[in-house]
Amino acid sequence: MERDIILQLENIHKVFSDNNGKTMKAMNNVNIALGKGECIGIVGESGCGKSTLARIIAQLTAPSEGKIIYRGEDITALPKKSTKMYYKNVQMIFQDPLGTFSPRMKIGAYLIEPFVNFKIMSKKKAYQYAEVLLEKVGLSKDYMKKYPNELSGGELQRVVIARAIGLEPDIILCDECTSALDVSIQKQIIALLIDLKKKTNFSSIFITHDLALAESICDKIYVMYLGEIVEVLEGQNLLSEARHPYTRMLLDSVFSIKNFDKRIEVNRKIDRAFNGTKGCVFAEGCLNKSRRCLEEKPHLVKVNQYVSVACRKYEEVRRIASVV
Numbered sequence: 001m002e003r004d005i006i007l008q009l010e011n012i013h014k015v016f017s018d019n020n021g022k023t024m025k026a027m028n029n030v031n032i033a034l035g036k037g038e039c040i041g042i043v044g045e046s047g048c049g050k051s052t053l054a055r056i057i058a059q060l061t062a063p064s065e066g067k068i069i070y071r072g073e074d075i076t077a078l079p080k081k082s083t084k085m086y087y088k089n090v091q092m093i094f095q096d097p098l099g100t101f102s103p104r105m106k107i108g109a110y111l112i113e114p115f116v117n118f119k120i121m122s123k124k125k126a127y128q129y130a131e132v133l134l135e136k137v138g139l140s141k142d143y144m145k146k147y148p149n150e151l152s153g154g155e156l157q158r159v160v161i162a163r164a165i166g167l168e169p170d171i172i173l174c175d176e177c178t179s180a181l182d183v184s185i186q187k188q189i190i191a192l193l194i195d196l197k198k199k200t201n202f203s204s205i206f207i208t209h210d211l212a213l214a215e216s217i218c219d220k221i222y223v224m225y226l227g228e229i230v231e232v233l234e235g236q237n238l239l240s241e242a243r244h245p246y247t248r249m250l251l252d253s254v255f256s257i258k259n260f261d262k263r264i265e266v267n268r269k270i271d272r273a274f275n276g277t278k279g280c281v282f283a284e285g286c287l288n289k290s291r292r293c294l295e296e297k298p299h300l301v302k303v304n305q306y307v308s309v310a311c312r313k314y315e316e317v318r319r320i321a322s323v324v
Ligand SMILES: Nc1ncnc2c1ncn2[C@@H]1O[C@H](COP(=O)(O)OP(=O)(O)OP(=O)(O)O)[C@@H](O)[C@H]1O
Pocket: 016, 017, 024, 026, 044, 045, 046, 047, 048, 049, 050, 051, 052, 053
């Protein structure tokens, strides 16, 4: 069946510069497509560029190059004023819920704020609506009168989710939204998001370092390494279909301390060698690399209906297959 794509990132690059004019490439040619009602995961370790990507999608940081096509329109080319609807339609849930609140603002005031600001409803209606939203996320209306410091991390994240879904967005973008919470609360928040998604069919983007989480909830997973997408997989087929040596290394180290240590060692080696490599970002850590891997960037190649991988080995397999 044809996917109805509502958000597409095309050739996104991001370069940061410091005060001395030194530049750092945090994102290199990232392409991502999100279908209506779909949940995609962006997975990678610390420093791979996940938060930068989240900020670019949420339009909090501008890409250095590339397009963000939302419902057929490149929103990077629109004047600031015209992106107001995008801010309403793409809601973001951050890692640290407490950081989202002003300590002196009661939960009720926090919840009604966007509805009044976007002139969606009167203050009185917004207050009643906020009580309904709290109920949807499993909190009583008594929470309206509380201050953020009176709530637990899990309760605060529920309030953030209530405000986000209240705007009936097309897309909910979760940047490590459960990683600051205890495991049991993490499960509750994920279950809540899955339940709400079933009811309202929003699309979602899960940005996480947690492969198991991504596998359990995402239709499609993009694996990122040092600012590049190295593999794209169907969520359910992550374990069986992952091909890229980096994804395999990540999966192996989830289950073994010894492999975890090996991974840290490999990452150190690559970090030292990286600094704008013209070849494959993972080449230094790869046991099967050839000289070409160090010199030429591999492209994402579709291996089968479940997986595309950016690795010379599979480009080579496809080339031979097309000749035979
Ligand atoms: N404003 C900035 N100025 C300069 N460099 C930045 C800036 N923001 C991020 N970076 C760099 O870009 C790279 C990617 O950072 P980012 O925070 O996106 O990674 P991440 O995958 O989200 O990591 P973490 O999970 O630790 O937050 C890092 O090397 C980081 O130092």
